[in-house]
Amino acid sequence: MSVTLYVCTTCRMGRADPAEGPRPGARLLAALQAAGAPDGVRIRPVECLSACDHGCNIALAGPGRWSYVYRGLDPDRDVPDILAGVAAYARTPDGLVPWRERPVIFRKQSLARIPPMESPE
């Protein structure tokens, strides 16, 4: 189990809190969990990825891999593409999925990426 998909559960998609029911970020987490994690991926909730203007936000990370943060995701629309993108990420050794193999949402809605952790000196 090498790759983690973090889902911000406090994201509100730039809107006021819903009058009832969970926030969009919590709905996105539930929808991803219901669809099921791809092989080698675990799904984890996180409270705030510090990108609140851009929600719903997710992050991908894994040992030896570049980490990515994606923004502007929609729990009612993007679950299949997120899971396809995470599965492709999990199949790489370094997190670098060829551009054309990334879902369009990952090509267009990347917020930032961070290099793989180096071994301590």
Next chain:
Amino acid sequence: MSVTLYVCTTCRMGRADPAEGPRPGARLLAALQAAGAPDGVRIRPVECLSACDHGCNIALAGPGRWSYVYRGLDPDRDVPDILAGVAAYARTPDGLVPWRERPVIFRKQSLARIPPMESPE
């Protein structure tokens, strides 16, 4: 040596390429290196943090720590504050610096953060 400060050397601060001389991101790297890394911090260049609309960008990372990406930094203005913020980050076990101890640029110009890497299952 546990904390890495990544500096995007390709950042252009949203401008056209300079007519001559290095890009703002490369100038930021050089200025940080000239000032000297705080204890426990290594400074590393990186080509693109995928946040090109927001440069100059940096990232902080370290084992067991939250990673942070900061945006909108100015090589002519922000070097002392960046180094103070990275030093504070390096003094924490988890990367979570108390809010009031963060430089203003880190409070206002956070682009995203990613949780610490979990141990493999």
